Amino acid sequence: MSRRERDRSVNEATLVELIQRAQSTGDPAAFEELYTLYADKIYRFLLVRLQDVDLAEELTSQVFLRLIERIHQYHIQPRDNVVIFSGWLYQIARHLLTDMYRAESRRTTVSLDKAMHLASPQEAPHDAVERKLTMERVVAALANLNERQQQVITLRFLEGLSVAETARVMHMTEGAVKALQHRALRNLQNYLAPEIRS
Numbered sequence: 001m002s003r004r005e006r007d008r009s010v011n012e013a014t015l016v017e018l019i020q021r022a023q024s025t026g027d028p029a030a031f032e033e034l035y036t037l038y039a040d041k042i043y044r045f046l047l048v049r050l051q052d053v054d055l056a057e058e059l060t061s062q063v064f065l066r067l068i069e070r071i072h073q074y075h076i077q078p079r080d081n082v083v084i085f086s087g088w089l090y091q092i093a094r095h096l097l098t099d100m101y102r103a104e105s106r107r108t109t110v111s112l113d114k115a116m117h118l119a120s121p122q123e124a125p126h127d128a129v130e131r132k133l134t135m136e137r138v139v140a141a142l143a144n145l146n147e148r149q150q151q152v153i154t155l156r157f158l159e160g161l162s163v164a165e166t167a168r169v170m171h172m173t174e175g176a177v178k179a180l181q182h183r184a185l186r187n188l189q190n191y192l193a194p195e196i197r198s
Contacts, residue, residue, distance in 0.1 A: 010037050010082045019085065022071045031071075035064050038086070042093055044158050048142050048150060049097060059096050066092050080168065083161070087169035090155075141191035149184035156181055 015037075021030035042063050047056040067089065077084055142150055148170075155166045156177075167177045 010086075012079070012082050015081055015085060016076055019071070019074060019076055019081070023074075031064075031068060034067065038089055039064065041086070041159050042089055045090060045093055045154050046097070048139055048154050048158070051139055051143060055100075059093065059100065062096055063089060063093050066096070083165045083168045086159075086161075090151075090169060137192060138188075141188050144191050145184055145187055148180060149187060152177060152180045153184050153188065 018030045018033050018037075021027040022034065039060060043056055043060045046059050046063075047053065050056050050059070070092075074085065074088055142153060145153070151170060152166060155161045155169055156163070161169065163174050163177050163181075166172075166181075167174045170177065172180070
C-alpha cells in the first residue's frame with residue numbers, strides 16, 4: 001500500500017460506516033481500513049515521544065489491539081467523528097505510554113536513522129540524508145518540550161489538524177491552543193537555535 005493511500009484524509013461518512021461495521025459484525029476488513037487510515041498518524045505521535053522506532057511500532061500495534069477490544073466503547077456522534085475518533089485513538093496511545101512509563105524506569109533511545117524508513121524511494125540520497133538529520137534534530141528538540149507542547153506540535157504540524165480540531169482533541173479552547181502552540185514553537189526554536197547557528 002502506498003504512503004499516499006495510508007495518509008489520505010478521512011471522510012466522515014466513510015469513517016462512520018467503518019466504525020458501524022466494526023461494531024456490529026467485527027468485520028476484519030473494517031478494522032484493516034481503520035488501521036490503514038490511522039496507523040501512520042499514531043506511529044508518528046508515539047515516535048515523537050519515544051524516539052525509539054521499535055517501541056513506537058510495538059505500541060502502535062497495541063493501540064490497534066485495544067481498538068479491536070474496545071470498539072464498542074466508542075459512541076458515534078451526529079457529526080465530527082473524524083476528529084472525535086482520532087482523539088479517542090490518541091487517548092488510547094497516551095494511556096499506553098503512561099502504562100509503559102510506569103512499568104519502566106528508563107526510556108531507551110535509538111538513532112532516528114531507522115525511523116526514516118518512511119522516506120520516498122524516489123528521493124535523492126543526499127535529500128534523504130538531509131531530511132533525516134533535520135528530523136532527528138526536531139525530534140530531539142521536541143523531547144525537551146512538556147507533554148502538552150509536544151502534543152500540540154504533533155497534532156498541528158505532523159498530523160495537519162486545524163486549530164479547531166486540535167482544540168477538540170486536546171479538550172481546550174482555540175485560544176488556549178494558539179497560546180500553547182506559540183509557547184511550544186518558541187521553545188522549540190530555542191532548542192534548535194544552537195543547531196541552526198553551528
